[in-house]
Amino acid sequence: MGDLQCAARVFVARHGEADYESELLSDAGGSLSLLGREQALGLADALAGQRIAHVYTSSMSRAVQTGEIIAARLGVGVTVRHDLRELGVGSHAGQPADPDPFRPVFDDWIDGRLDTPVPGGESGSEVVARVCGVLEEAADRYRGEAVLVISHGGAICTAIPNLARNLERRFPLSRPLANCGVVELAADADGWIVRSWAGEQLPM
Template sequence: MGDLQCAARIIVARHGAADYESELLSDAGGWLSSLGRAQSHELGESLRGERIDRVWTSDMSRAVQTGEIVAARLGVDVVVRTGLREFGVGDAAGTTGDPDPFAATFAAWLGGDLSARIPGGESGLEVLARYRAVLDEVADAHRGESVLVVSHGGVMCMVLPLLARNLAPDHTRDLPLPNCGVVALEADADGWVARSWAGRSVSG
């Protein structure tokens, strides 16, 4: 991230509720359900007073669809970045996900062990690096502006507390993000600060 003279305000939202091609785990994008579309419209309406300059989204279809609905409501453009996508399922692809194949790795990440890796997938360090690179790009492109980033619950709960200097790494252990739940961040020359998490103000 460059030397930001004016803070960029970045609102990171989880995508709307989605349906999927199969009940088996995969990295396929799925698509918004009718509930997800309604949630996305509500998100767009809630952001009308934020003067959003652009919407950035993951390349997964449920995020792109959410971003497009919000962008249409706000009259702004959409930019897609692969680095904002959910962490990959790795060797769990094609399984039912019961029991949760990611629980041990995700717990290790929240505990600070970013070398832990989803079997056949990404390490915490790799997830953090590609996600941070996009948020830094967004902040550099929108100094003094407000933008919306549409992403995914797991990666948001893992990465955002690591970036924000006023959050503990395990901040989200008991605070999961609902569909279209938002985290408000500000980026300046000193780094990232969280201002709110799923409707709750954050101190510091």
């Protein structure tokens, strides 16, 4: 991040509930369900008092749809960033999601071994770096303002605990982020802190 004159506030939210063409693992984008659209409108209304200046969103369709619904409600613009996408499924594509084939890799990431890759996919370090790049872009561009970033559960729960100085890597295990759940970050010259996670205020 640049030398910020005043802290930027970044709200990072998971996309709304989505429907998928298949229950097998895939990097397909999915499409918001009716409930997902209602969740997006509800999130827009919940953030109306925060004076959101702009919305950034993952390039995956379920996130783009969430971001566009919210941005239209708030009357702000949308920027799509591929680096906010969900973790790639790698060589697990076409396999069932249960039992969870990613568990061994996630366990390594939680223990700090971020260089472990998803078979045929990216490492935890790569996920953290790409998400961090967009968060820093948003914070630098909207200094002293608030911005909303729409991403995905895996990407959020991997990146933020490794970026925020007041959060442990294991924190999301006991507090999974629901659809349209929000993490509030503050950015200053010293880096990132989490102000709240899904409504829970955190010590700073």
